[in-house]
Amino acid sequence: MNIYGFDSIAGLLDDTGYLFKLIANERGVVLFPHTTEHRDSAQPGIVYADESRGNALAAMVKPNLIEFRQHRDFSDQRVLNILGRILELQEFAFARNFAVTYQARVLIALKTTQGLNQADD
Numbered sequence: 081m082n083i084y085g086f087d088s089i090a091g092l093l094d095d096t097g098y099l100f101k102l103i104a105n106e107r108g109v110v111l112f113p114h115t116t117e118h119r120d121s122a123q124p125g126i127v128y129a130d131e132s133r134g135n136a137l138a139a140m141v142k143p144n145l146i147e148f149r150q151h152r153d154f155s156d157q158r159v160l161n162i163l164g165r166i167l168e169l170q171e172f173a174f175a176r177n178f179a180v181t182y183q184a185r186v187l188i189a190l191k192t193t194q195g196l197n198q199a200d201d
């Protein structure tokens with residue numbers, strides 16, 4: 081799987097409130113700043129277009145969450161398969177415990193360690 085644009089977001093990962101975008105399919109993942117439109121970030125074989133016309137999913141990434149937008153050509157299982165390949169990339173080690181939503185439905189719940197994200201007694 082190819083990865084494009086990691087250098088454009090790498091510096092953001094140290095911030096607690098980062099936000100960036102990606103497009104992805106089985107060929108790869110393209111990362112870019114949140115100020116860029118998904119449709120303006122194509123790479124060879126990875127194209128997002130409005131109204132499900134492209135061959136790639138669009139997503140927003142923020143701490144603890146990857147939010148994929150609806151695309152009529154991508155089933156939940158296909159999204160999970162692509163996500164699995166993305167999370168195998170060393171550059172995505174930071175996101176391996178994130179929650180993942182698709183079409184505003186939870187595909188993967190936030191993974192926490194004991195005591196994390198729990199209110200103090």
